[in-house]
Amino acid sequence: MQDHRDTVALITGGAQGLGLAVARRLVAEGCRQVALVGRSEVKGAAGVDALRALGAEAVFIAADLGDVAGARGMVDQAVARFGRVTALVNAAAATDRGSILDTSPEAWDNLMAINARGPFFALQRFAQSAIAGGHPASAVNILSMVVHCGQSFLAPYSASKAALANVTKNAAQALRGHRIRVNGINCGWMDTPGEDETQRKYHGAEDGWLEAAEAAQPMGMLVKPDHVAGLVSYMLSPASGVMTGALVDFDQNVAGAYPE
Known part of the structure; x- marks a missing residue:
């Protein structure tokens, strides 16, 4: 169990799946202020109710990560509500299909906007807020094993996640002097x-x-969301110490391995 009594969390894609599993884990480990971000008001309300039943002060923020104003605004709204945000989890993503042969420019732009550009500007605003508030902070970007290559029908998705992998490392380097840590998980x-x-x-x-x-x-x-949520919790917590810029493969298939 990690100690999240001082954690104030903002989780994109937090209304279901991995995002909600992370929220539940943080609350179980002491976090009492959580903002869930998503596009579905119905799913968001259900997620908030579940967290409130566990004793947390939870809110839902409707936002589209494909819109830069939305990505920045969700951070501003959470800070306005809670006073600060110390933990950011970028778990929202689009998973539309497309190969090198049939991906349209519109599909490419949409995946890049939601999976790379949105998280970038959310992280930017999160870091700016933490620096202005004078407090340490930690972020986890949810990536995918496709950063190593990906199936042929996941060409633009793989590219968007690979871009976010670089953002993770670059931001970790840039923000370490402010005691802001940034890590990522390549989920299978x-x-x-x-x-x-x-x-x-x-x-x-x-x-x-x-x-x-x-x-x-x-x-x-x-891969089960509850298993990944444990690693996210660790990365966000003081227990992970100085860990930053790490990209952890979370899968049962080993990248680069070939059949025996």
């Missing part, structure tokens, strides 16, 4: 409501797809 194939929607929308998946997919994995499961 994860069992989330969003992934269920993606499998059904793009791959024609039907009921039972998850069980079949998990049976084919080396460890008999997909």
